Amino acid sequence: MDLKFYYAPMTSASRVHWALEELGIPYEKVKLDLAAGDQKKPEYLALNPNGKVPLLVAEGRPIFEGLAILLYLGERFGTDKGLFPPPNPDRAEAFKWMAWGAVTFGEALQRYLRNSLDRFPEDERSPKAAEAAKNDLASHLAILNEALEGKEYLVGNTFSFVDISIAPAIPFLGRFGIDVSPFPNVNAWVARCIARPAFARVMQG
Ligand SMILES: N[C@@H](CCC(=O)N[C@@H](CS)C(=O)NCC(=O)O)C(=O)O
Numbered sequence: 014m015d016l017k018f019y020y021a022p023m024t025s026a027s028r029v030h031w032a033l034e035e036l037g038i039p040y041e042k043v044k045l046d047l048a049a050g051d052q053k054k055p056e057y058l059a060l061n062p063n064g065k066v067p068l069l070v071a072e073g074r075p076i077f078e079g080l081a082i083l084l085y086l087g088e089r090f091g092t093d094k095g096l097f098p099p100p101n102p103d104r105a106e107a108f109k110w111m112a113w114g115a116v117t118f119g120e121a122l123q124r125y126l127r128n129s130l131d132r133f134p135e136d137e138r139s140p141k142a143a144e145a146a147k148n149d150l151a152s153h154l155a156i157l158n159e160a161l162e163g164k165e166y167l168v169g170n171t172f173s174f175v176d177i178s179i180a181p182a183i184p185f186l187g188r189f190g191i192d193v194s195p196f197p198n199v200n201a202w203v204a205r206c207i208a209r210p211a212f213a214r215v216m217q218g
Contacts, residue, residue: 016040019057019068021047022218026067029082031177034211036090044218080115080178084108087174096173103169110160110167114179118157121149122182126189147191154196161198165205172206180206 018033018040020026024047033040045051045066052064060075061068068075069082071089076082087107091097098104125146128138157179160167167175183203187193193200206212 015070015072017043017070019043019045019061019066019070021045021052021066024066025079027181027215028079028177029067029069029086030215031181031212032083032086032091032096032174034214035096035174035177035209036086036094038090080111083111083174083178091174095171098169098173106168107173107175110175111178114182118150118153118179118182121146121153122186125150125191129189150186150191151195154193154199158196158198161202164198166202172209176202176206 016033016038018026018029020030020042021044030042045057047066051057052061052066057068058064060070061077063077065077067079067082068077069085070076071082071085076085087097092099098107125143127133128140128143128146130138164170166172167179180203183193183199184207
């Protein structure tokens, strides 16, 4: 199997990195220096015209979008290893949470960052929009907290790529002024997920 993974540490590529490490299958890593603009070089743009990480060249085919890569890896390799549900209602639930994380939760997070981080020009930021996004994130965290009531993991009560697709965003929220302390189930779940040895390997870069 030929898998080539293009990434940068501490970015949205970390989810894919984590999934690959959990699978324990052979793959080649290519680290990009985003500050140096590696992601905008013509040879990379030929594979990913978005000029972003992650990218997985899988069996000769470039796949961009972290969610798409996680779904591919899950179906192709994860089910056999107990890391992605088989095609039964648990898989539908996996799709539900993974789509929610990338689209609903992800949209509110992007909107919050876009309107609050000083890396964006001040006249393109709106404190009101940032506040609205912060409230939306709190509502989304409440939904996640409720879904985790009495459960260790999101789907099938076993660790899976579903958890990988959402959990890494939570510690990141705290660093940007979102209070996660009112959501104890979420915090306990994140702690369980990131205690895994595969996550520690991802943090090494
Ligand atoms: N929707 C994309 C987002 C990818 C993305 O925004 N990647 C960022 C790192 S977190 C990136 O490569 N930024 C470099 C740039 O925009 O130049 C995905 O999930 O794969």
